[in-house]
Amino acid sequence: xxxxxxxxxxxxxxxxxxxxxxxxxxxxxxxxxxxxxxxxxxxxxxxxxxxxxxxxxxxxxxxxxxxxxxxxxxxxxxxxxxxxxxxxxxxxxxxxxxxxxxxxxxxxxxxxxxxxxxxxxxxxxxxxxxxxxxxxxxxxxxxxxxxxxxxxxxxxxxxxxxxxxxxxxxxxxxxxxxxxxxxxxxxxxxxxxxxxxxxxxxxxxxxxxxxxxxxxxxxxxxxxxxxxxxxxxxxxxxxxxxxxxxxxxxxxxxxxxxxxxxxxxxxxxxxxxxxxxxxxxxxxxxxxxxxxxxxxxxxxxxxxxxxxxxxxxxxxxxxxxxxxxxxxxxxxxxxxxxxxxxxxxxxxxxxxxxxxxxxxxxxxxxxxxxxxxxxxxxxxxx
Amino acid sequence: xxxxxxxxxxxxxxxxxxxxxxxxxxxxxxxxxxxxxxxxxxxxxxxxxxxxxxxxxxxxxxxxxxxxxxxxxxxxxxxxxxxxxxxxxxxxxxxxxxxxxxxxxxxxxxxxxxxxxxxxxxxxxxxxxxxxxxxxxxxxxxxxxxxxxxxxxxxxxxxxxxxxxxxxxxxxxxxxxxxxxxxxxxxxxxxxxxxxxxxxxxxxxxxxxxxxxxxxxxxxxxxxxxxxxxxxxxxxxxxxxxxxxxxxxxxxxxxxxxxxxxxxxxxxxxxxxxxxxxxxxxxxxxxxxxxxxxxxxxxxxxxxxxxxxxxxxxxxxxxxxxxxxxxxxxxxxxxxxxxxxxxxxxxxxxxxxxxxxxxxxxxxxxxxxxxxxxxxxxxxxx
Numbered sequence: 001x002x003x004x005x006x007x008x009x010x011x012x013x014x015x016x017x018x019x020x021x022x023x024x025x026x027x028x029x030x031x032x033x034x035x036x037x038x039x040x041x042x043x044x045x046x047x048x049x050x051x052x053x054x055x056x057x058x059x060x061x062x063x064x065x066x067x068x069x070x071x072x073x074x075x076x077x078x079x080x081x082x083x084x085x086x087x088x089x090x091x092x093x094x095x096x097x098x099x100x101x102x103x104x105x106x107x108x109x110x111x112x113x114x115x116x117x118x119x120x121x122x123x124x125x126x127x128x129x130x131x132x133x134x135x136x137x138x139x140x141x142x143x144x145x146x147x148x149x150x151x152x153x154x155x156x157x158x159x160x161x162x163x164x165x166x167x168x169x170x171x172x173x174x175x176x177x178x179x180x181x182x183x184x185x186x187x188x189x190x191x192x193x194x195x196x197x198x199x200x201x202x203x204x205x206x207x208x209x210x211x212x213x214x215x216x217x218x219x220x221x222x223x224x225x226x227x228x229x230x231x232x233x234x235x236x237x238x239x240x241x242x243x244x245x246x247x248x249x250x251x252x253x254x255x256x257x258x259x260x261x262x263x264x265x266x267x268x269x270x271x272x273x274x275x276x277x278x279x280x281x282x283x284x285x286x287x288x289x290x291x292x293x294x295x296x297x298x299x300x301x302x303x304x305x306x307x308x309x310x311x312x313x314x315x316x317x318x319x320x321x322x323x324x325x326x327x328x329x330x331x332x333x334x335x336x337x338x339x340x341x342x343x344x345x346x347x348x349x350x351x352x353x354x355x356x357x358x359x360x361x362x363x364x365x366x367x368x369x370x371x372x373x374x375x376x377x378x379x380x381x382x
Numbered sequence: 383x384x385x386x387x388x389x390x391x392x393x394x395x396x397x398x399x400x401x402x403x404x405x406x407x408x409x410x411x412x413x414x415x416x417x418x419x420x421x422x423x424x425x426x427x428x429x430x431x432x433x434x435x436x437x438x439x440x441x442x443x444x445x446x447x448x449x450x451x452x453x454x455x456x457x458x459x460x461x462x463x464x465x466x467x468x469x470x471x472x473x474x475x476x477x478x479x480x481x482x483x484x485x486x487x488x489x490x491x492x493x494x495x496x497x498x499x500x501x502x503x504x505x506x507x508x509x510x511x512x513x514x515x516x517x518x519x520x521x522x523x524x525x526x527x528x529x530x531x532x533x534x535x536x537x538x539x540x541x542x543x544x545x546x547x548x549x550x551x552x553x554x555x556x557x558x559x560x561x562x563x564x565x566x567x568x569x570x571x572x573x574x575x576x577x578x579x580x581x582x583x584x585x586x587x588x589x590x591x592x593x594x595x596x597x598x599x600x601x602x603x604x605x606x607x608x609x610x611x612x613x614x615x616x617x618x619x620x621x622x623x624x625x626x627x628x629x630x631x632x633x634x635x636x637x638x639x640x641x642x643x644x645x646x647x648x649x650x651x652x653x654x655x656x657x658x659x660x661x662x663x664x665x666x667x668x669x670x671x672x673x674x675x676x677x678x679x680x681x682x683x684x685x686x687x688x689x690x691x692x693x694x695x696x697x698x699x700x701x702x703x704x705x706x707x708x709x710x711x712x713x714x715x716x717x718x719x720x721x722x723x724x725x726x727x728x729x730x731x732x733x734x735x736x737x738x739x740x741x742x743x744x745x746x747x748x749x750x751x752x753x754x755x756x757x758x759x760x761x762x763x764x
Contacts, residue, residue, distance in 0.1 A: 052700070322472055330456040
């Protein structure tokens with residue numbers, strides 16, 4: 001065991017023909033090979049997937065928890081009594097928690113933003129709550145993620161320049177308050193937590209550049225890019241991601257929040273992103289959409305009714321190489337819970353395969369040509 | 383590999399102080415240690431549980447499929463194209479299919495019984511279908527269970543004597559037609575199928591005795607007792623089970639259909655039953671009820687909110703010894719799919735532990751005293 005301490009990033013390889021990087025993140029709960037995809041475990045569970053399946057089938061190296069959900073249920077009292085989220089859910093690898101900022105805007109019944117923070121109503125019981133930069137640090141201390149996120153405002157798309165600017169500036173002021181509180185408080189459970197700041201700035205390159213500078217100056221152990229993949233065109237997302245990567249430190253991991261499709265992930269790896277999370281593999285899986293090495297399958301389509309080939313023979317996966325398309329279609333049509341599990345496990349395993357294969361190819365120098373070839377394949381509707 | 387052939391039953395031990403038996407059933411898909419509990423995989427899936435979990439966590443030796451459900455969906459065409467249910471669902475251990483008789487009465491929108499068979503309407507799309515003793519054999523040939531069941535009428539409780547008698551006689555005439563068709567048709571997939579007849583006779587000892595004689599005369603490789611646990615008092619179910627066991631051959635396995643609670647199972651093992659199936663562990667699990675070695679837990683009760691002890695440390699089980707009560711309660715309250723899976727896997731693993739422990743104690747001569755002690759414990763509401 002190495003001594004406990006702050007997250008460390010080792011950059012192993014940067015591609016010659018793109019900005020793609022292969023590296024490794026060291027945390028007190030173990031190592032993470034980058035680029036990495038992080039399954040989303042919203043309320044303390046990656047939906048429909050067991051912790052054993054996450055290890056064996058998905059080969060997840062780190063998962064996410066959502067502060068908004070966990071704060072409301074099971075509540076901080078219970079998480080603290082449990083000794084933090086790792087112990088509560090039975091997961092001994094790294095965890096990242098978001099700050100709740102995004103959920104307050106997307107899920108809460110109502111919300112009111114002030115300089116102080118955000119007052120919102122729970123989507124569960126309508127109760128009123130206040131999130132501030134300070135208490136969101138305290139909350140994430142209790143939840144106990146290895147990586148915790150700054151409290152930010154995620155402006156909608158489209159937002160006009162004045163709003164995006166004002167919102168970015170608020171996020172920056174909140175960031176200072178986050179770091180102040182974070183630095184005044186201690187790790188609760190004997191391992192080190194790490195605070196990542198978040199770049200905002202809407203779709204405006206000047207604002208994004210300014211935000212990157214502000215965020216980089218915080219000298220955190222990693223940096224995140226927020227406010228993308230919220231409805232803007234794909235090309236705009238790529239351009240802004242590229243710009244942020246150029247303006248964030250090389251020696252720190254870069255985390256693109258909430259992105260995306262398999263081809264989004266390959267493209268953004270080529271731009272210099274190291275970490276991804278997205279509900280797409282699990283949410284779309286529960287809605288019968290499979291991402292495979294040959295393209296997209298809508299498994300409830302009648303064409304798969306008599307297709308007894310396995311879900312995906314294109315990569316090594318106990319679940320994807322075991323169950324047939326016809327069987328999964330039957331399960332989904334019959335509303336069997338196992339169908340949701342198989343689709344979710346397959347999609348996550350495929351995402352983890354994609355980032356692992358990307359890493360291998362970045363190291364051996366074949367990433368860019370492979371990415372170009374894959375993009376068309378991954379988008380194919382089978 | 384032993385040569386393919388008819389199911390064989392080896393009786394290893396009969397208790398001195400009860401009718402409990404320990405034995406082994408040999409099928410072309412492997413051995414089954416008895417007494418055994420068979421998880422119910424209604425529509426080709428043990429609800430919320432994966433095939434890997436059935437092997438690793440539950441340690442299931444045989445599972446059930448429901449003819450009624452599988453016939454309607456995915457349909458015989460698909461099952462035949464797949465090469466039978468084992469291949470369709472990816473399960474290489476034994477499978478038993480029921481005859482659809484019970485579901486026609488409990489699930490179909492409407493049904494009409496004649497000497498010929500039963501016309502019923504699908505609960506899925508209202509389409510009309512006919513089940514006869516002959517076509518139910520043909521259907522089960524296509525599904526491909528290692529053990530298939532005779533087509534019977536399961537009279538409701540209470541039924542008066544004339545109805546129960548008339549229904550039993552119809553079941554007997556149907557049995558003759560089942561065996562005729564079964565003997566005229568071949569195994570479809572290279573392994574041997576075995577037809578079990580079903581004792582009926584309602585709650586009338588004379589009828590039950592008569593039915594046992596009729597069923598025994600068929601000289602099948604195993605015999606089933608149907609029409610119990612349909613609402614009659616527990617003591618009546620035990621008395622009728624005891625009577626059937628006395629009147630069915632010693633050298634054949636005895637299967638009590640649709641029973642029951644953990645204490646029902648221990649009691650009926652003591653009466654001479656070798657095989658059980660029931661939806662209770664999965665259905666009740668999905669409704670937050672856990673059967674444990676210390677008694678019954680209603681996991682959505684607030685009292686478990688801060689109980690971080692594992693679900694059940696009382697027996698060896700990867701899932702029951704891993705997740706905490708507080709975590710499972712949180713998952714169930716949050717309507718997380720993983721909660722349904724954990725509760726189902728735990729309950730099934732506990733049922734399989736109970737029959738395994740019963741077998742061990744039958745062999746070492748301590749079953750009856752253990753059963754008496756367990757009955758009170760198992761019923762305790764925690």
